[in-house]
Amino acid sequence: MTRLNWGMIGGGDGSQIGPVHRISATMDGFFTLRAGALDADPEKGRAFAQQIGIAPDRAYGDWREMLAGERNRPDRVDLVTVATPNATHYEITRAFLEAGIHVLCEKPMTVTVAEAEDIAATSARTGAICAVNYGYTGYPLVRHMRAMVARGELGRIRLCVVEFSHGFHADAADAENPRMRWRYDPAQAGLSGQFADCGIHALNMASFVTGENAxxxxxxxxxxxxSRKLEDDAMVNIRMDGGTRVRLWTSSVAVGSFHGLNIRVFGEQGGLRWAQQWPDQLHWTPLNGRTQVIERGAADSADAARATRIATGHSEGMLVAFANIYADLAEAIHARREGRAxxxxxxxxxxxxxxxxxxAAxxxxxxxxxxxxxxxxxRPPSLRP
Incomplete structure (x- = not known):
């Protein structure tokens, strides 16, 4: 498979998510980092881009300069990752889609429903892929859960319980730390704080596994x-379109919880339980049966097999989960170029x-x-009956 050219906007020096993307995108050799506008400070962004190997003429000061520089190059970027504050996602993503450049946008994709409707429509009209980085769906055993549900092994799904809780924003004395303050500032984060930051990961995972939508x-x-203008804790009850009920809790003030992304699915014929902190084991309990542990690497689905990189008994984690999203995108881009499924x-x-x-949620x-x-x-207005 020919390497694709990749660019990044945001995710500069000191970023929490930037290094994860750079490692994951290049892990399999599907993408090479060719261009970037990595920082709100143009000079810092240019310097850091060159420091990590981007050529000087493709180390851009901002995303507009990057779009102007890339759109007509014969070797332009095939995919751009947008890893900037929430309020900037819409304008950047839409501009690159209009140029016919595929985009992987960090979540939340936009801050308003109207903007999100426009991004979905723009992607459909231009034919450029717009993906959203719900990266935790890249874990092999999450994909195996989806396969088990789709195969009917749990029977009709009755209930899904999901949570994404941590306590890293619980100290009121640290509330003005710039790395967390923006998450609770409506001007940068949008309408919602914790639910938009972490809760929608949990909701997306519930939808991904059950095949149903809110x-x-x-x-x-x-x-x-x-002092926070936006919420740092949320409890949400959801009725899904296929009849499943979802109970969702998300919090950033749950002291003692480090990265509590967990999902439990209960069906007529059994239940599943998975936790992101222990991603290589999936607990499966058939109705009236004993709980079994399914190990990553031993799951009998093509979805899990494709997403598994190393032998059973050796840990995989978040970097590989994100890499699976990039691997999917690489396959999708090549398939479009080659006119195949x-x-x-x-x-x-x-x-x-x-x-x-x-x-919309x-x-x-x-x-x-x-x-x-x-x-x-x-439901989004465009997807209502």
């Missing part, structure tokens, strides 16, 4: 640190429509919380 929801938001096991990357559904949760937990339609 129809309506009821939410309760809490700003445990009173992509490998079915590579068709699980989250799309602009998934991003749109998430933004955020809007609904904000409205529901403001109305004291009233049930609110969680």
């Amino acid at each position: 129809r309506e929801l009821s939410a309760d938001f809490l700003s445990a640190i009173a 992509p490998d079915p096991a590579a068709c699980h990357y989250p799309t602009a429509v998934d991003g749109l559904r998430s933004i 955020i809007r609904a949760a904000v409205d529901s919380a403001a109305q004291g937990g009233d049930w609110v339609d969680a």
